Amino acid sequence: MATRWGICGAGKISDDFTVALKTRPTEDHQVVAVACKLEDAQEFSRKHNISQAYGSYEELARDPDVDVVYVGVIHPYHLKACKLFINAKKNVLCEKSLAMNTKEVKEILDSAKKNNVFLMEAAWTRFFQASVQIRNLLSWEYIGEVKMVRADYGVPLLHMSRSDQKDRCEGALLGLGICCLQFISMVYNGEKPESIQASGTCLETGVDETLAVILGYSKNRMAMFTCSAGVELHSDALIVGTKGTIQVLSPMWCPTSLVVNRKETQQLVPEPSLSLNFTYSTGKRCEIEEVRQCLLKGRKESPDTPQAYTLLLAEMGDEICQQVGGVYSQDCQNMATRWGICGAGKISHDFTVALKTLPAEDHQVVAVAARKLEDAHEFSRKHNISKAYGSYEELARDPDIDVVYVGVIHPYHLKACKLFINAKKNVLCEKPLAMNTKEVKEILDSAKKNDVFLMEAVWTRFFPASVEIRKLLAEGEIGEVKMARADFGAPLFHVPRSDQKDLGGGALLGLGISCLQFISMVYNGEKPESIQASGICLEAGVDESVAVILQYSKNRMAMFTCSAGVHLHGEAFIAGTKGIIEVLSPMWCPIALVVNEKVTQYPVPEPHLPLNFTYSTGMRYEAEEVRQCLLKGLKESPVMPHADSLLLAEMEDEIRQQLGVVYSQDCQ
Structure with missing residues (x-):
């Protein structure tokens, strides 16, 4: 039976891959489906005479007639695409680079192992007949012990869209240098280098334009490569041994000519049935057949490009990027x-x-x-x-x-x-x-x-219980909210500074802010129409106990009480037209909700050291919110935006004015 291929992506590389497939016998290989934007997929299917065209990758993943999926989308999307097909129990051949960094590669490899499917990175160079000949010559020690490897690959690409765009994750290393790096890794049989030294130039957009890399291996062996997306290089490769040399003539990334100890041999690739976008792309037929042979033998990885090689390539790529300063958003997710x-x-x-x-x-x-x-x-x-x-x-x-x-x-x-x-x-x-x-x-x-x-x-706001409250309110679980109430009281005046005006003492700023922010969260940052506050102040001029009523539009209300002099229940509730949400004590670090009389617990992790305050490990949630905002490039949290901080301050000022609490900062 023929191996039935699905094509993910209808771009140039997928076009060439499909043309290469057509150089193989139809009884061995058939393309049965393609997925992309529907109009692009339909155009691709007409061009290549493919029976199924899908407008989503999910439809391709569900197609029972697909044995293996070729992932030809750009590499920032490899992780998501690979996991989609792997989780659908599809075998996968994914274009190089397999992913953006080591963390993503491990995630893909783990997924393939878990789902027991075949996975291979499409390092096509390794399957050309010239590369097979190189491996044979090295195994026979035809040129003695290898001491030096060199490879170059440079093509002016910056006129092309996305080549200099960091969010599209191009650049010299991931776009071109990987061919040099995988060649060196092949020559040294997947050995990890002892050292890597990288230098390069980066564009203002943050992507690498040109790189020069030196790799040190055991037993005084070396390798080096240069890659550039800015200028054209000779793009050949050289292997130097103690008894001779193997020269890979340009283009080294799709080799058709070798010079072994000054004797040249050629290994030509078939002519295409349609025009190609890239050099000698019909050579992809070699990796295509490798996939078929692995599937026929029940293998989950290729012995010529094992998953350990793929992982090593990613690790070396990460090290090079780190030295050169080419950091992508995916790398930030991999950094603490x-x-x-x-x-x-x-x-x-x-x-x-x-x-x-x-x-x-x-x-x-x-x-x-x-x-x-x-x-x-x-x-x-x-x-x-x-x-x-x-x-x-x-x-x-x-x-x-x-x-x-x-x-x-x-x-x-x-x-x-x-x-x-x-x-x-x-x-x-x-x-x-x-x-x-x-x-x-x-x-x-x-x-x-x-x-x-x-x-x-x-x-x-970041406790799971608070997340659940916002979800319930958004879904209308308790109908229209008509009333919110919160209390927070704890005897604090035995604590230094709690009653000291110059140190910001007082119930409102110390405790009441937790009640006020809760009410503001419930009413989604709406400004109250009126505030009425009453309280007791100490001789020092700070507030001991405060009671506040807030009036909102549409006859909605809220109230809270806070005290630094006495203990209060520390609970909160939200009353709606269809039910009640009760936040059990402590409402300022909530771990239990009662929703229409049903109790749900939201415990926090145990600390490794004693804590000073109740359930303080819950601060982990705001810390993770900060990380996620930074990864997304946000300057404020959508859960606690700057507008909410400003509103809290304005309400606190109004309450203090009514109480007669004035700090020195108010007088400046």
Whole structure:
């Protein structure tokens, strides 16, 4: 029976691949389906006389008549496409590069192993007759022990769309250099080099234009290659042994001519039935037949391009990219978010403990700063942090930090945030973001001016229970919300600073903000039409207990009570026209909901060190939100946007004005 192929993608490389298939006997190979945008797939099917044309890859994955899928889309989409077909139990031949980095390659390989299907990276060069001859000559030691390998591949590509576009993930290495790298790996039989030295030039878009790479192998053996998307190179290759040389004449990536100890031999490829887009593309017939033979033998990988070779190529590619500075968005997902901690107090301790509940490959604390160096040293020893600074300015200058967690008390937030923001650091700042609306606006304006990410650490919003609340409200589970209420009270005046005005003490900014943000979340950031506040203030001028009623449009209301003098239940509820959502205590770090009398638990991970505050490992959720926002290039969180921080400050100012609580920052 013929091997029945499905083609994923209707671009130039898929066109050439299909032409190459037609050079094989029809009793051995048939293309039965193609998938792309429907109009493109239909045009492709007419051109190549293919019976099925699909407008989605999912339809191709479901086609029972397809034995193996050729993935010919551009490499940023390989991971998603490969996993789609592999999970549908399809065998896959995927164009090189198999994926964008080692992490993605491992994900594809693991998926293939789990689903027990054949998978091969289409490193077509290896299957040309000339490459087969090279491997035979090397196994016979025809040129003695190999001491040096060299390969070059350069073609001016920057006039082509996407060749210089980082989001389309082109560049010299992934577009051209992989052919040189796989050739070297083939010659050295998949051996891992002992060292890699790479240098290159990158365009303003961040992609590599030209690369030169030297690889050191055991036993004083070497290899080198040059690739360029900016200029044309000879594009030949050379293998030097102790008894002779093998020269691969241009084009080395689809070799048809070898010179072995000065004797030239040619291995021509068939003529195409249709015009080709790339040089000698009918040579793809060799990898096509390799797939068929592997399937007939029940193999899950090719012995000539085993999956270990594919993984090695990805690892070497990652190392080269790292040295040259060519980092793609997919690579960022493979890199940990590097945190700096500003402040060595209790909340910073708990935040750092919470970070340790997340994968180390995603989050790392690399530095801590405190006003006193000894405090930073003690914190760093406790949490195994490599760098400790005795000033915040040193932390701001550290080039290895992606984002700073500001855990100092709120009267110092303005100064600290502006320091880090002006140093182009992304910032997660503890709540409240600042002392009043004026300060909040100053921080937000600074973040916008410096084009950095900023988020107020309203941790409650990121708990799974809060995510569920927003989902239930969006789905109308309890009908139209008519009332929201929250309480948070804890005796705090035995704690230093809680009643000190110059240190930002008081119930509203310390506790009430958790109630206020909850109400604001429920009403989706809507500004209340009126606020009525009443409370008790201490002689020091800070608020001890506060009760607030908020009136919203359409006869909706909210109320909250907070106290730093007495213990309150610490619960919240949302009443709608069709039911009630109750948030059990502690509502500020919710782990249990009662929805229309049904209880659901949302436990948080256990800490590896004792915590200072209740369920502080739940801070992991806001930390992961920061990472995801940074990976997406966002400057604010859609869950806790800047507009919500500004609204919170405005409401707090109004409440304090009614209570008569005035801080020194309000008078400036």
